[in-house]
Amino acid sequence: MKRIEAVNDFVIKFANVNGTGSASANNMFAKALFRMGLPVSPKNIFPSNIQGLPTWYEVRVSEKGYLGRRGGVDMMVCVNPQSMARDIKELESGGYFLYDSSKPLDLRMVRSDIHFIGVPLKDLCQREFSDARQQQLFRNVIYVGALAALLDIEFDVLTKLVSDQFGGKEKLVTPNVRALELGYHYAIENFQCPLGIRVERRDAVGEQVLIDGNTAASLGAIYGGATVAAWYPITPSTSVVDGFEKYCKRLRIDPGSGDKNYAIVQAEDELAAIGMVIGASWNGARAFTATSGPGISLMSEFLGLAYFAEIPTVLINIQRAGPSTGMPTRTQQSDILACAYASHGDTKQVLLFPSTPKECFDMGAQAFDLAESLQTPVIMLSDLDLGMNDTMSPPLEWDDSREYQRGKVFSERDLEEMSERFGRYLDIDGDGIPYRTYPGTHPTKGAFFTRGTSRDEYAVYTEDGDAYQQNMERLLKKWETAKSYVPAPELISCSGGSTVGVIHFGTSRDATLEAVDALAAQGVAVDTLRIRALPFSSVIDDFIDSHDTVFVVEQNRDAQMRSLLVNECEVSPRRLLSILNFNGTPITARQIRDEIAQHLQRDKGSNVRPLRKGASAKESRR
Amino acid sequence: MTYTRPAFRHPELPSNALGYTRKDYEGAISTLCAGCGHDSISAAIVQACFELSIAPHKVAKLSGIGCSSKTPTYFLGNSHGFNSVHGRMPSVATGANLANRELIYIGVSGDGDTASIGMGQFTHAVRRNLNMMYVVENNGCYGLTKGQDSATADVGSASKKGEPNPFEPIDLASVALQLGATFVARSFSGDRAQLVPLVKAAISHRGFAFIDVISPCVTFNNNPASTKGYEHVRDHLAATGTVDYVPFKEEISTDYKQGESKEVTLHDGSVVHLHKADPQLDLSSRRSALRLIKDYKAKDQILTGLLFMDEDSRDLHEILGTSKTPLRDLVEADLCPGQNVLAKLNDSWR
Numbered sequence: 013m014k015r016i017e018a019v020n021d022f023v024i025k026f027a028n029v030n031g032t033g034s035a036s037a038n039n040m041f042a043k044a045l046f047r048m049g050l051p052v053s054p055k056n057i058f059p060s061n062i063q064g065l066p067t068w069y070e071v072r073v074s075e076k077g078y079l080g081r082r083g084g085v086d087m088m089v090c091v092n093p094q095s096m097a098r099d100i101k102e103l104e105s106g107g108y109f110l111y112d113s114s115k116p117l118d119l120r121m122v123r124s125d126i127h128f129i130g131v132p133l134k135d136l137c138q139r140e141f142s143d144a145r146q147q148q149l150f151r152n153v154i155y156v157g158a159l160a161a162l163l164d165i166e167f168d169v170l171t172k173l174v175s176d177q178f179g180g181k182e183k184l185v186t187p188n189v190r191a192l193e194l195g196y197h198y199a200i201e202n203f204q205c206p207l208g209i210r211v212e213r214r215d216a217v218g219e220q221v222l223i224d225g226n227t228a229a230s231l232g233a234i235y236g237g238a239t240v241a242a243w244y245p246i247t248p249s250t251s252v253v254d255g256f257e258k259y260c261k262r263l264r265i266d267p268g269s270g271d272k273n274y275a276i277v278q279a280e281d282e283l284a285a286i287g288m289v290i291g292a293s294w295n296g297a298r299a300f301t302a303t304s305g306p307g308i309s310l311m312s313e314f315l316g317l318a319y320f321a322e323i324p325t326v327l328i329n330i331q332r333a334g335p336s337t338g339m340p341t342r343t344q345q346s347d348i349l350a351c352a353y354a355s356h357g358d359t360k361q362v363l364l365f366p367s368t369p370k371e372c373f374d375m376g377a378q379a380f381d382l383a384e385s386l387q388t389p390v391i392m393l394s395d396l397d398l399g400m401n402d403t404m405s406p407p408l409e410w411d412d413s414r415e416y417q418r419g420k421v422f423s424e425r426d427l428e429e430m431s432e433r434f435g436r437y438l439d440i441d442g443d444g445i446p447y448r449t450y451p452g453t454h455p456t457k458g459a460f461f462t463r464g465t466s467r468d469e470y471a472v473y474t475e476d477g478d479a480y481q482q483n484m485e486r487l488l489k490k491w492e493t494a495k496s497y498v499p500a501p502e503l504i505s506c507s508g509g510s511t512v513g514v515i516h517f518g519t520s521r522d523a524t525l526e527a528v529d530a531l532a533a534q535g536v537a538v539d540t541l542r543i544r545a546l547p548f549s550s551v552i553d554d555f556i557d558s559h560d561t562v563f564v565v566e567q568n569r570d571a572q573m574r575s576l577l578v579n580e581c582e583v584s585p586r587r588l589l590s591i592l593n594f595n596g597t598p599i600t601a602r603q604i605r606d607e608i609a610q611h612l613q614r615d616k617g618s619n620v621r622p623l624r625k626g627a628s629a630k631e632s633r634r
Numbered sequence: 635m636t637y638t639r640p641a642f643r644h645p646e647l648p649s650n651a652l653g654y655t656r657k658d659y660e661g662a663i664s665t666l667c668a669g670c671g672h673d674s675i676s677a678a679i680v681q682a683c684f685e686l687s688i689a690p691h692k693v694a695k696l697s698g699i700g701c702s703s704k705t706p707t708y709f710l711g712n713s714h715g716f717n718s719v720h721g722r723m724p725s726v727a728t729g730a731n732l733a734n735r736e737l738i739y740i741g742v743s744g745d746g747d748t749a750s751i752g753m754g755q756f757t758h759a760v761r762r763n764l765n766m767m768y769v770v771e772n773n774g775c776y777g778l779t780k781g782q783d784s785a786t787a788d789v790g791s792a793s794k795k796g797e798p799n800p801f802e803p804i805d806l807a808s809v810a811l812q813l814g815a816t817f818v819a820r821s822f823s824g825d826r827a828q829l830v831p832l833v834k835a836a837i838s839h840r841g842f843a844f845i846d847v848i849s850p851c852v853t854f855n856n857n858p859a860s861t862k863g864y865e866h867v868r869d870h871l872a873a874t875g876t877v878d879y880v881p882f883k884e885e886i887s888t889d890y891k892q893g894e895s896k897e898v899t900l901h902d903g904s905v906v907h908l909h910k911a912d913p914q915l916d917l918s919s920r921r922s923a924l925r926l927i928k929d930y931k932a933k934d935q936i937l938t939g940l941l942f943m944d945e946d947s948r949d950l951h952e953i954l955g956t957s958k959t960p961l962r963d964l965v966e967a968d969l970c971p972g973q974n975v976l977a978k979l980n981d982s983w984r
Contacts, residue, residue: 047984221983231979237969239961240732242725263971271957273968275732277950280758284725287718287755291729294716295694295737296962299729317719407980410973416966450962451694451714451730452737459691461707463717473707 013125014106017208020050020075020216022086024159024209027099028152029092031063037152038069040177041159042402044169045073046222049214053079053522055401055598060247060340066095075216079404080523083600086209089155091133097121108207110155110162129203131158136194141187150191157195164206166213167196221369221407225398226302228369228408229328230255232376233300234263237416238326240299241276242288244307247340248396249330252302282307286314286327293324294462296421296450298380300326305334305347308354315389316355317464319487322437322446324383324390324419328376331395333596342596343396345518346568351391352546352576358484360491362498363546364392367521369405371544372398375499377410384419386494387445395567397519397598420447427457436460436471437483444490491547498545501552504528506537512612513559515552515588517543517573520565520599527604536612546576553581556588561615563608565591567599651687659684661711665704671823671849671864672702672771676709678826679740679769682833683710686881693738694730698723698752701778702744702771702849710740721752724759727766728950734960735951738837739766746776749785749804756806760813760842765949767836767843770806771823773851774862781854792859807941808927810844811920816947817843818923820938822867823850827876832940834879835906841947848936872930874915874939878907898945908940917943 016022026041028034035056042054053072059065072082087108090099096111096118103109105125111117113130122128133151141147160167171189178184199205230252233241243253257276264273279285285301292299303311308329318325331347333339354361362382364375375392383390420441427434427449434457437446446469449458460471466480467473474480504525516524521542528538541555556562556577564574571590578585591607593599647655659680664673683693690712697703699720706715718726727741748756748770759768774787783791786806787799807820817839821829829847836843848867850856856863861870875895882903896908896917908917916922923941930937957964 219980221980223983231976235970235976237966239964239969240729242729263975264969266957269958270955272955273957273961273964275951275954275956275961277728277732277762277954279725280754283722284728284755284758287722287725288729288732290718291696291716291726291731292733292961293729294726295730295733297733299733313719314722408976410970410976412973449714450734452692452734455689455691456712459712459714461715461717464719465717 013127015127015208016086016104016106016108018086020073020211020214022209023070023072023082023084024087024089025071025085025099025102026069027088027090027092027095028067028069029094030059030061030065030067032152033149034067034069034091034152036177037156039402040170040173041156042071043173043222044165045071045211046217046404047169047173048166048211049216050075050211051077051079051216051404052222053401053404055081055397057597058341066092073211075214077216078522078526078601080526081598081600083602087207089159091151091155100126108209110158112151127207129162131155131195131198136198137191140190140194146187150187153188153191154195157192158199159195160192161196161199161205162203162207164210164212167192217404219407220404222402222404223369224251224400224402225366225369225372225394226251226330226400227255228372228405229302229376229392229394229399231259231408232373232379234259235373235410236298236377236380238298238300238380239274240289240292240297241274241301242279242285242292242299243301244279244282244285244303246282246304246307248332248400249302249304249307249328251400252328252330282310283314286311286325289325289327290314290318290323293383294451298326298384300328300379302328302330304330304332305338305350306336308347308350312350312354313356315361316357316359318389319355319359319361320357320464321462322387322448323462324380324387326379326383327389327391329391329393330399331393333594339596341396343519343598344567344594344596345393345395345520346572346594347393348568348572348576351393354391360547362386362388362390362494364390364499365517365544366392366394366398367518367542369398369403370408373408378499381417382497385417385445385497386490387419387448388490393518395519420445422447422449422453422458424454427454430457433470434458434460435469437467437469437486439486439489443493444486444488445493495547495549498547500549501544501555502542503539503551503555505539506532510537510539511560512536512538512563512608513555513561514538514540514563514565514608515543515555515573515577516540516565520567523599523601523604524565526601527608530601530605531608534609536609538608543573546580548577548580552577553583556581556583561589561612562587563589563591565599565604567593569594650684652689654684654687654690656680656684658690658712659710661706661708664708666701667853669852670701671773671847671851672705673708674823674826675769675771675829675847675849676705678829678833680709681826681830682837685830686834686837688738688837692736693740695740695742696723696727696730697742698744698747700744700747700776701851702742703747705771706740706742721747721750722755723747724752724755724764724768728759728762728764731764731766731950732956733962735765735956736960740837741766741768743768743770745770745772745774745784745786745806749806753804757809757813760810760815760844762950763814763816763841763947763953765840765842765951767833767845769845769847771849772806772846772862773849773855774860775851775855777851777854781851788861791861792857793855794853794857796859798859805927807844807846808924811924811942815844815942816841816944818942819844819940820846820848820936822848822871822938824864824868825871825938828873828939831877831879835877835900835940838879838900838902838904839943839945840901841944841949867936870935872935872937873911874926874937874941875908875910875912877940878909880905880907898943900945906940906943
């Protein structure tokens with residue numbers, strides 16, 4: 013029978029029941045590989061449920077450092093009878109299926125082209141542990157022990173992880189290590205170890221860290237100086253505020269008084285959450301909220317106010333599959349248009365698109381500088397995949413010499429020295445960005461009335477159409493100014509350049525870059541551009557202009573980024589070809605590679621010139 | 635309405651302890667209808683702030699949308715104001731208050747803005763005991779959209795349109811009492827003698843101070859069949875008593891009779907005196923206030939005055955344990971943990 017053979021390059025998937033404690037065991041597995049110097053990308057595929065429904069954890073190991081979903085499964089660890097039939101079907105031919113053999117396998121499910129590995133997890137556990145909860149929990153640890161033997165994971169790495177996890181507490185460490193040993197020995201005694209797929213220590217992760225994007229974003233808010241967080245719980249954004257609270261408790265308590273240098277309010281709904289952020293920002297604090305799709309819909313009216321009244325607002329949107337409640341625990345990039353033009357009337361919102369945890373941190377902090385410098389909402393669009401999955405990332409870094417950019421704010425002294433009348437919406441510098449004052453600054457100067465109604469340059473209510481129009485045009489000028497403030501696109505050109513370009517952003521990055529490598533191996537070289545912000549830089553226009561065939565990779569049904577490009581860059585829709593994935597699981601390199609290859613095949617002879625990809629392109633990605 | 639106001643002021647206008655005259659607390663000319671109750675409330679706020687010697691710029695005015703929400707333009711012109719989104723003033727006020735605990739927050743809303751579209755946010759601001767004065771200018775109708783009934787209109791009350799309202803009214807003072815507001819009062823825009831000391835006490839109170847002010851809409855809801863017109867309200871008014879507000883350091887000069895008066899000392903040392911008209915009222919009991927509101931209503935009377943206060947309440951900042959320094963005044967050194975901490979965190983993710 014065929015056997016998949018691979019070292020440090022395979023996909024393993026765990027099929028568990030939600031609420032049985034499998035998450036920590038699965039995390040331990042992924043972390044062990046990471047500590048052996050191997051790039052891993054775990055993806056949690058979980059239900060909107062607390063207990064009882066199927067949940068999966070897919071780990072890709074890739075020595076080459078490909079972190080996107082590859083597609084296909086080489087080994088399945090199935091401890092969930094509910095999903096066993098489909099889990100067996102999903103396995104690649106020649107793959108390995110580890111299951112709990114305490115109960116015999118249903119012969120109707122058996123496939124002759126895969127390798128079944130029965131480990132009596134339940135029986136082993138019941139023999140060793142008397143407590144019912146332990147019998148449940150340690151089943152998961154036992155299969156990790158078995159995998160150590162089957163895949164050649166260094167056992168010391170696992171025991172060190174257990175020790176780290178429980179802070180060396182003997183009472184917890186001992187039974188966990190015992191469970192690992194049970195699995196390990198069972199596998200050694202009953203199977204030929206290792207299997208065709210296995211791991212070997214490498215030095216392929218360097219300085220990198222394994223962290224989820226939401227934790228990184230929450231630290232971005234802390235380092236960026238946020239003092240007020242207002243939010244309403246919603247998957248998958250909840251862990252942003254959880255992270256903020258966790259690290260604030262460590263890093264933001266005044267050592268002398270024990271007072272908090274932050275305030276977190278769980279609001280009554282998303283409308284109130286963003287209202288609090290706007291109120292706090294208006295009053296001079298750095299404030300943010302985190303939400304997901306349904307929250308964006310609810311916050312839209314307030315986003316229009318913040319845009320029009322020019323109040324800094326930071327919003328972190330961890331996207332999930334919509335519309336409506338959609339698939340709340342699945343990933344998508346489908347709030348792009350809802351965010352770009354959030355609210356009624358003519359509005360344009362500044363968007364940021366992070367692709368890595370490090371960018372969640374960097375942009376999370378930068379969002380405050382941008383919002384205050386531009387006096388407008390800034391929405392960072394992450395998604396469930398990046399936000400909730402541990403992702404390998406360059407380490408987070410902070411330049412201690414960096415200073416917060418608080419934007420144009422008149423101080424008491426500025427006002428005191430001012431002879432002319434203060435005009436809140438006067439474009440003094442010609443960049444469309446006016447000056448503001450915080451409430452309570454000066455006894456007689458600088459007060460103004462903030463409103464969502466039309467007003468003149470001195471913030472006085474007016475229904476004069478000319479004054480209204482002039483103000484709306486100034487906001488457009490500010491939008492132009494914003495182009496030089498936001499993160500620039502990331503361009504990776506192959507040597508000699510190509511006539512084919514691929515545009516991508518956010519979590520479509522890893523799969524796209526892997527697909528590009530795969531295409532290069534087939535003799536097709538392409539250039540890529542990663543969008544990192546709206547408003548779009550002219551670099552994006554130039555990229556589209558200079559390529560005959562341009563693909564846009566994104567994870568939604570309606571090609572929203574393509575629409576935005578058509579709208580904002582004034583390109584013909586025909587110039588942009590879509591590669592779309594919207595089934596709720598992250599897009600795969602295989603899909604992107606195949607769709608590009610098929611299209612170019614159809615167009616063969618027209619304008620595609622196979623090129624070899626240069627080394628410089630790979631360099632510039634790091 | 636008044637279109638102009640003479641710029642001339644008497645050269646010897648009285649000034650308060652900070653040296654400000656009443657003029658320093660005025661705002662722009664009102665654009666509301668002549669005779670609107672709301673303008674009287676604005677005047678009462680001006681009077682109260684002047685008499686309390688509050689630095690005008692140390693007040694932040696917040697409102698939602700509607701006739702009432704326009705009024706912050708018409709008082710305290712040297713204060714920052716924020717006319718936010720319909721029904722959402724409480725959340726904006728919450729955020730503003732979190733950013734700077736040292737300012738005085740005056741929220742002005744209407745019965746539509748609070749009892750309908752903003753009911754959710756109102757109730758939660760009450761629950762959090764946000765340190766602010768929240769005034770509802772209650773006229774039982776939607777003025778800006780031409781007189782539709784609001785959720786506070788009494789059953790059977792008819793506005794200018796003539797259709798009696800068939801729905802149960804929401805009594806905001808009772809709602810505030812039930813949800814834990816720590817200062818609850820009701821007043822009438824036509825009774826400035828009662829309103830000014832109530833506003834002063836509400837501003838001085840630490841925590842959520844709610845005043846439901848019946849404020850007739852002269853254009854759409856001042857007809858004989860309305861229970862929120864001037865005539866009806868005047869005829870059916872009853873008061874818990876007269877309120878005196880005595881600032882800290884001032885001597886109490888009035889002689890209050892034992893048993894009929896209640897004295898409450900606020901956190902800043904100032905004193906609120908209620909000269910009780912109804913001996914049944916126990917100012918420290920929500921149940922007493924709720925019962926009395928119902929009893930008077932059963933007699934077809936509107937009970938006004940101070941209804942309840944809890945002078946020892948803990949506001950949102952105390953509940954959360956936030957820094958005594960306003961959060962907005964914290965600087966990078968207070969807020970940013972720096973690269974060394976980050977390097978250690980990075981290690982924890984390896």
